[in-house]
Amino acid sequence: MLRKSRLNLAKQAILCAIVILLVFCPRSCPITHAWSVSGHQAIASKACRLFPGRWGDFFRYYEWLLNETVAYPDTFYKGRDPAEGSRHYVNLEVWNASRPETGTLPSAVETYGRSMADAIKAGDWNKVLLDAGRLSHYISDICQPYHSTVNYDPVTKSGIRLHAVWDAAIMTHLSEIRFISFIGTPQIVNLAEYALTLARQSYSFLVEINTTLIDLGQPWSSRLTEIVENRTNTAIIATTNVWHTAVAGSNANAPILPENKKLNIVATSLLQTIDVSRDSVFEFVVTDQLGVKVASEIRADIAGITLETESHLDLADPLGRYRTLLQANKLGGLGAVAEFIVIAQRSGYVPARLVVSVQVLGRPTGQPDYMIYVSIVASIFMLISFVLLVREYRKQAPM
Ligand SMILES: [Zn+2]
Numbered sequence: 001m002l003r004k005s006r007l008n009l010a011k012q013a014i015l016c017a018i019v020i021l022l023v024f025c026p027r028s029c030p031i032t033h034a035w036s037v038s039g040h041q042a043i044a045s046k047a048c049r050l051f052p053g054r055w056g057d058f059f060r061y062y063e064w065l066l067n068e069t070v071a072y073p074d075t076f077y078k079g080r081d082p083a084e085g086s087r088h089y090v091n092l093e094v095w096n097a098s099r100p101e102t103g104t105l106p107s108a109v110e111t112y113g114r115s116m117a118d119a120i121k122a123g124d125w126n127k128v129l130l131d132a133g134r135l136s137h138y139i140s141d142i143c144q145p146y147h148s149t150v151n152y153d154p155v156t157k158s159g160i161r162l163h164a165v166w167d168a169a170i171m172t173h174l175s176e177i178r179f180i181s182f183i184g185t186p187q188i189v190n191l192a193e194y195a196l197t198l199a200r201q202s203y204s205f206l207v208e209i210n211t212t213l214i215d216l217g218q219p220w221s222s223r224l225t226e227i228v229e230n231r232t233n234t235a236i237i238a239t240t241n242v243w244h245t246a247v248a249g250s251n252a253n254a255p256i257l258p259e260n261k262k263l264n265i266v267a268t269s270l271l272q273t274i275d276v277s278r279d280s281v282f283e284f285v286v287t288d289q290l291g292v293k294v295a296s297e298i299r300a301d302i303a304g305i306t307l308e309t310e311s312h313l314d315l316a317d318p319l320g321r322y323r324t325l326l327q328a329n330k331l332g333g334l335g336a337v338a339e340f341i342v343i344a345q346r347s348g349y350v351p352a353r354l355v356v357s358v359q360v361l362g363r364p365t366g367q368p369d370y371m372i373y374v375s376i377v378a379s380i381f382m383l384i385s386f387v388l389l390v391r392e393y394r395k396q397a398p399m
Contacts, residue, residue: 039171051243125291209224
């Protein structure tokens, strides 16, 4: 009897610990990708295609790039920015705007919505597309029901973790989803409040999802496919709404889209001289006609010597920045002036070519400099003069 009550006490203590962990454990724990990269891309692409008017043309022109920037919050910002993780969810049961560990998604949508409007006003189209990608990502994440709860990764009786199942759900059920084909006019919304409203909608599906997959132990149901369809279409509409809110907030017109897709190479470091006694780098960005950075294939050489170029990734600006390495050990044979050439190319674009005449200074270690020869000859000449002078002095000196 005593043993049984002790066992019960132990069980209760464990249960209590689990509940406390669920409620208070901040999501430093793994996972939380929300919709796979392809799921996010499917949503962003549909939003581009449904967005009306001139701004719709702008989003469609850059659909390929938005398909990249929409993935950055998971693929790029997460490993680099400690504040990134909590931008992807809202723990509705305990949510508190002043406790970041309970989710900063609403304020992130507000912050990047304002940032996108400012970037439009400034004509910084590169930033506009980075912010538009972030906005679509965060506002779509909150349409994934398991991004609205502390119990974000429940496990079925057979041990299947459900967060990953729902992250993959758009792609798993892609052929069954009837995507919306018309959105009317996108709405201007209060961004943070809108994110919370979507979180509450997502949360309202959790009982049904958990009952089907956990309590009843069913592998899936047609009703769950309907919920995936609902959440996907909601994410598409939400993306157009947050983009529209930023566009309307800027009060600006869409830019005129260049007819010729042409790349430019813009130097961000000087290269008039190179000192070949040490390694140096040449930094540049590749942009299109609107100044939007474009990832490209780079070829660089100096006087026919092939040089390595690396993509230079930066948290604020992940795309299209490069540095060509001018390694001293490769450049020993250069003359006084050398031609430095960089070519950037990407399919669908007219390539860019940069040609610079650079003055070559110094010599790599191990190769005596011209000045050393001059000094040696001068020293020998001075020594001979000194010897001749001493001889002359001795001749003239009285014996
Ligand atoms: Zn995410």
